[in-house]
Amino acid sequence: xxxxxxxxxxxxxxxxxxxxxxxxxxxxxxxxxxxxxxxxxxxxxxxxxxxxxxxxxxxxxxxxxxxxxxxxxxxxxxxxxxxxxxxxxxxxxxxxxxxxxxxxxxxxxxxxxxxxxxxxxxxxxxxxxxxxxxxxxxxxxxxxxxxxxxxxxxxxxxxxxxxxxxxxxxxxxxxxxxxxxxxxxxxxxxxxxxxxxxxxxxxxxxxxxxxxxxxxxxxxxxxxxxxxxxxxxxxxxxxxxxxxxxxxxxxxxxxxxxxxxxxxxxxxxxxxxxxxxxxxxxxxxxxxxxxxxxxxxxxxxxxx
Numbered sequence: 026x027x028x029x030x031x032x033x034x035x036x037x038x039x040x041x042x043x044x045x046x047x048x049x050x051x052x053x054x055x056x057x058x059x060x061x062x063x064x065x066x067x068x069x070x071x072x073x074x075x076x077x078x079x080x081x082x083x084x085x086x087x088x089x090x091x092x093x094x095x096x097x098x099x100x101x102x103x104x105x106x107x108x109x110x111x112x113x114x115x116x117x118x119x120x121x122x123x124x125x126x127x128x129x130x131x132x133x134x135x136x137x138x139x140x141x142x143x144x145x146x147x148x149x150x151x152x153x154x155x156x157x158x159x160x161x162x163x164x165x166x167x168x169x170x171x172x173x174x175x176x177x178x179x180x181x182x183x184x185x186x187x188x189x190x191x192x193x194x195x196x197x198x199x200x201x202x203x204x205x206x207x208x209x210x211x212x213x214x215x216x217x218x219x220x221x222x223x224x225x226x227x228x229x230x231x232x233x234x235x236x237x238x239x240x241x242x243x244x245x246x247x248x249x250x251x252x253x254x255x256x257x258x259x260x261x262x263x264x265x266x267x268x269x270x271x272x273x274x275x276x277x278x279x280x281x282x283x284x285x286x287x288x289x290x291x292x293x294x295x296x297x298x299x300x301x302x303x304x305x306x307x308x309x310x311x312x313x314x315x316x317x318x319x320x321x322x323x324x325x326x327x328x329x
Contacts, residue, residue: 026225027185029059034187037148041107049102052146053083057320070299070307070321079119081129084320087296093252094288097139101129104146110212114200126196138288140259141193144224147186159183164218167268185223192263195220222268228255257281
C-alpha cells in the first residue's frame with residue numbers, strides 16, 4: 026500500500042503540469058487496479074449503477090469473513106489542488122445534507138463496524154512548503170510510533186501520504202469549525218494532514234524499532250485474528266483519539282476494546298452477488314444489487 030501511495034503522489038504531482046490533471050475517479054481506478062495486482066486475495070468490482078449520491082462514497086471496503094463478521098469502510102476520495110487545498114470538500118451532500126461528508130457520515134455507524142473515512146490524494150514538488158522535503162510544515166507528523174519528526178522518522182516518508190487517511194468525523198470537525206473562513210484557509214492541506222496518517226496505517230501501524238526485525242504488527246497487537254487487529258485500529262482512528270491517538274497508542278492497540286457482535290454477519294445483496302462472480306465489472310440484476318459506491322473492494326479472510 027505504501028508503494029501505491031508513492032505512485033499516487035507521483036501521479037498527482039505530474040498532474041500539476043498544464044493539461045495533465047487527474048481527477049479522483051481516474052486516480053482511484055489506477056490505485057485499486059494496482060492493489061489487486063499486488064495484494065493476494067483482494068478483489069475489486071466496478072459498477073456504473075450505484076447509489077453514490079445517496080451514500081457519499083467513492084468506494085467501499087468489506088473486510089472479514091462469515092464466521093468472524095465483516096467490517097465496512099466507506100471512503101470518499103479528494104485530491105489536493107494546485108492552490109494546496111482540498112477545496113472540493115465543499116461538494117454538496119444529498120438531500121438536506123449540507124456537504125458530501127455529512128452524507129457519508131449518515132450512511133455509516135461505528136456501532137455496526139461501519140466506518141466513514143476520507144482518503145486524500147496528495148502530490149507536489151519537493152520544496153513546495155519547505156526546502157529539502159516533500160512534507161508540508163507546520164502539519165503535524167503522525168507517522169512515527171517513536172514520536173520522531175518527519176525529518177528523523179524511519180517508519181515512513183512524506184510521499185507515503187500520497188494516500189492519506191483520516192476519519193470523516195475529523196474532516197467534518199475541521200471543515201465545520203472554520204466555516205466562515207475563505208477556502209484557502211478552511212481547506213488548506215496542513216489542517217487535514219495534521220489529523221491524518223498514511224492509509225496503510227489503517228491496516229497496521231509499523232513496528233516501533235525496525236532494526237529489531239519486528240513484523241508490521243507489534244507482538245502485543247496480535248490477538249490471533251487480523252480482523253480483530255484491523256477493527257481495533259479503526260476504532261482508535263474513528264473514536265479514540267484519531268490519528269494522534271493511534272500513533273500514541275501504537276504499542277497497545279491490541280488492548281483497545283472491540284465488540285465483534287457489532288460486525289455485519291448478513292452482507293448486503295450486492296456484496297453477496299459480487300462474492301459469487303469474478304472481479305471486474307459488476308452488473309446488478311436487481312435494484313437491491315445496486316452497490317453503494319462505484320468501486321467495491323472485498324478482502325476475505327481465508328481459513329487455514
